[in-house]
Amino acid sequence: MVIPKPIIGFIGAISNYKLDFDLIKSVAIQAKNWNFVFIGPTCEGEKDTDISMLKSMPNIHFLGYRKYKYLPNYCAGFDVGWLPLRFNKYTQSMFPMKFFEYLAAGLPVVASSIDSLNEFRKEAALCNSSAKCFLDAINLSLSDKSLNLKDRLELAKLHTYEKRTLRMVQKIINR
Numbered sequence: 001m002v003i004p005k006p007i008i009g010f011i012g013a014i015s016n017y018k019l020d021f022d023l024i025k026s027v028a029i030q031a032k033n034w035n036f037v038f039i040g041p042t043c044e045g046e047k048d049t050d051i052s053m054l055k056s057m058p059n060i061h062f063l064g065y066r067k068y069k070y071l072p073n074y075c076a077g078f079d080v081g082w083l084p085l086r087f088n089k090y091t092q093s094m095f096p097m098k099f100f101e102y103l104a105a106g107l108p109v110v111a112s113s114i115d116s117l118n119e120f121r122k123e124a125a126l127c128n129s130s131a132k133c134f135l136d137a138i139n140l141s142l143s144d145k146s147l148n149l150k151d152r153l154e155l156a157k158l159h160t161y162e163k164r165t166l167r168m169v170q171k172i173i174n175r
Contacts, residue, residue, distance in 0.1 A: 003035050003061055006142050009078030009107075011039045011071055012098050014062070015046040020086045020112070021054060026131035027084070027138075028057050034138070036060045039074055075105035080141045083111035087129060099124070108141035110134060 010019075028036055036059060043049040054060045066074065075081065081102030085091045095116040102109045103123065111117055113126035120126070125137035 003037060003077075005035070006033075006079040007035050007037050007077060008080045008082050008110075008138055009037045009039070009074065010082055010084070011074065011101070012096070014038055014040050014042045014049065014051065016049045017046050017088070017090055018085060018094075020084050020129060021051070023084050023129055023131060023134065024060070025053060025057065027134050028054075028060050030131060030135055031138070032059060034059060034142075037063060037074075037078070039063045039066050039071070041065045071101070072105060075102065075107060078102075078105070078107055080138055081105070081107040081109050082134070082138070083109070083117075084134065085112035085114055087112065087114065110137040110141060 012018075024036065028034075038061065041064070042051055042062070051062065055062060063074075081098070083096055083099065085096070091112070091114050094114070096111075096114075099109060099111065099117060099120070109124040111124055111126055113121075113128060117124065117126055125141060127133035127137055
């Protein structure tokens with residue numbers, strides 16, 4: 001199956017406690033000619049996740065779990081990487097490493113403005129929980145993918161798994 005562009009992509013666990021399904025649905029309804037691709041396991045950490053309202057939409061596609069080594073190939077097909085996260089206790093204490101993976105792939109990123117991402121407003125479009133904010137940010141990202149590309153790639157280089165681990169070890173040692 002070939003999914004027409006533009007493709008707004010998400011990679012990660014698809015769970016109700018983390019993703020804002022109402023926001024996703026609202027954005028998809030208002031942007032009928034955009035396709036939204038979700039790659040990852042459903043119900044991870046939450047067995048009663050119900051994605052039926054999203055699966056019924058013609059421009060939302062769930063591809064399921066894919067091996068990590070193939071994810072860069074999927075990112076290469078995305079036009080925008082997005083993180084439509086809920087605002088709750090869990091998301092306010094998380095750091096989504098896929099943020100840097102999207103940046104490393106050269107993708108513009110549109111994400112919920114959770115606490116851990118707020119320092120990256122220069123390199124990504126951060127939104128409140130309104131569909132309008134996400135629609136406007138995705139539309140801008142689609143119209144100018146080169147916007148902040150150099151900054152995005154530089155930031156990704158600073159935040160590889162290896163470099164983040166080394167910084168954590170240094171903080172532990174320096175205590």
